[in-house]
Amino acid sequence: MNEKEILQQVRITMDPVFKWVMEQKDNCLRFVQAALPELNIVEIKFQTQKKMHEYLNSKAIVTDILAKDNQGRIFDIEMQITVPNELGKRIRYYQDVLDVSYTPKGTNYKDLVETYIIFIFTEDPFGYGYKKYTSKGIAFNETKDLFLQNGTHLVMLNPKGIKGQVTPDMQQFFDLEQGIFSHKKGYAKQLQDSMVDFSRSPERMKQVMTFQDKLDDIAEATRNKTLKEESIKRLKGNISMLKKFGISAEQIRSEMLQEYSDVLTSEEIEKCLSVLENNDIKS
Numbered sequence: 001m002n003e004k005e006i007l008q009q010v011r012i013t014m015d016p017v018f019k020w021v022m023e024q025k026d027n028c029l030r031f032v033q034a035a036l037p038e039l040n041i042v043e044i045k046f047q048t049q050k051k052m053h054e055y056l057n058s059k060a061i062v063t064d065i066l067a068k069d070n071q072g073r074i075f076d077i078e079m080q081i082t083v084p085n086e087l088g089k090r091i092r093y094y095q096d097v098l099d100v101s102y103t104p105k106g107t108n109y110k111d112l113v114e115t116y117i118i119f120i121f122t123e124d125p126f127g128y129g130y131k132k133y134t135s136k137g138i139a140f141n142e143t144k145d146l147f148l149q150n151g152t153h154l155v156m157l158n159p160k161g162i163k164g165q166v167t168p169d170m171q172q173f174f175d176l177e178q179g180i181f182s183h184k185k186g187y188a189k190q191l192q193d194s195m196v197d198f199s200r201s202p203e204r205m206k207q208v209m210t211f212q213d214k215l216d217d218i219a220e221a222t223r224n225k226t227l228k229e230e231s232i233k234r235l236k237g238n239i240s241m242l243k244k245f246g247i248s249a250e251q252i253r254s255e256m257l258q259e260y261s262d263v264l265t266s267e268e269i270e271k272c273l274s275v276l277e278n279n280d281i282k283s
Contacts, residue, residue, distance in 0.1 A: 004181065006199045007192060009208070012176050013122055015064075016207035018079045019048045021194045022065050030187055032067060032075055034169035035118055035155055043070040052097050061097050073114040074098055083125045091117055095152055118155040122177060131161030131174070231263045235272050249276040 001009075010017050022028045025046075033041050046067035051060055065077035076094060084090050094117055102113045119125070126133060133156035140146040157166075159174035166174070172188035175181075182188035198204050235256060242252045253273050260269050 001199075003192070003196055006196050007181055008179070010195050010199050010205075011179070012173075012191065012195065013079060013081055014208055015079065016204060017195060017198055018064065020198045020204060021191055022046075022077070023048055024194050027191060027194055028065060028067065030169055030190075031077070031173065032069075032118075034167045034173065034187070035077075035157065036075075036116065037167050039069075039073070041069045044068065044075070046075075052101055059093065061094055063094075071114075073116065074102060075116045075118060077118045077120070079120045080125075081122050083121065083123065087125065091119075091154060112151050114151045114153070116153045116155060118157065120157045120177075122159065124158045124160050125156055128163070129161055130163045131158055131166045132156070132164055132170075133158070228264065228268075231260060232268065232272060235260050235264070235269065236275075239272060239275065243276070252276060 012018055012021060022031065025044075028046055029041070029044050032044060044067045046065055048065055050063045050066040052063065052066075063076050064079050065075070067075040067077065069075070076098060078094075095115065098115050098117075099112065102115075124130075133154075135154040136152060137150050138148040140148075157170070157174075159177040161174075169187040172182060172186060173191070176188050176191055181192060238259075239252060239256060242255075253276065256273060257266070257269055
């Protein structure tokens, strides 16, 4: 395959590809610099797929990229191909784990480490059209001027954004996320070269195939869930209509079990039919 064909199959948003590309130190450093240009970061140490949980029975997290710069600031970088359920609570827990993991016993509160949680999305996570959503510390409802700095920072990156400004390197990363390739020397070309290097290993390409299978499974499960929800809604509507026409509960039960058995389980159908014993049916 030529470079274009490789890049169409090996995408930066794929977990094994993103991990490999960011394991190349200059790629990772330039990404953090592009995401947070105001920090003037000159050096980082990092690791990929870091499993973290402070206590044996606590929930673990596996960070995509966990980095630390020469000033001790911590960066947790996560590639998100979908907007996770309970995004706010997920961020809360990531922050909690970072705090506990990097706060030795006896640490003074003033010495708590500065943390940056960076989520890279493939779609706009909030729908407001910004290229970059940022938050820090604690704001209060009573007045916009009341703000409590606590050393925590959130950065949400949106390649589909049309508002706000990002660095040229970050825009190149956004373009690469969306399948826009560069032939000019720069950050995008550097990342593309790393992606081509990734494809030269059969073992790594096998990881891509496994990852794609996982995506297909998720898409199929989501599609089936939607179909099932629509079927349940139609089933309830049919039950309600048949009741209004004076059809007996026994006949409704028989017809609905037969009509919906190919898309719903018997338990799901029976749950809908249970309303036949009541006067009202909720759609």
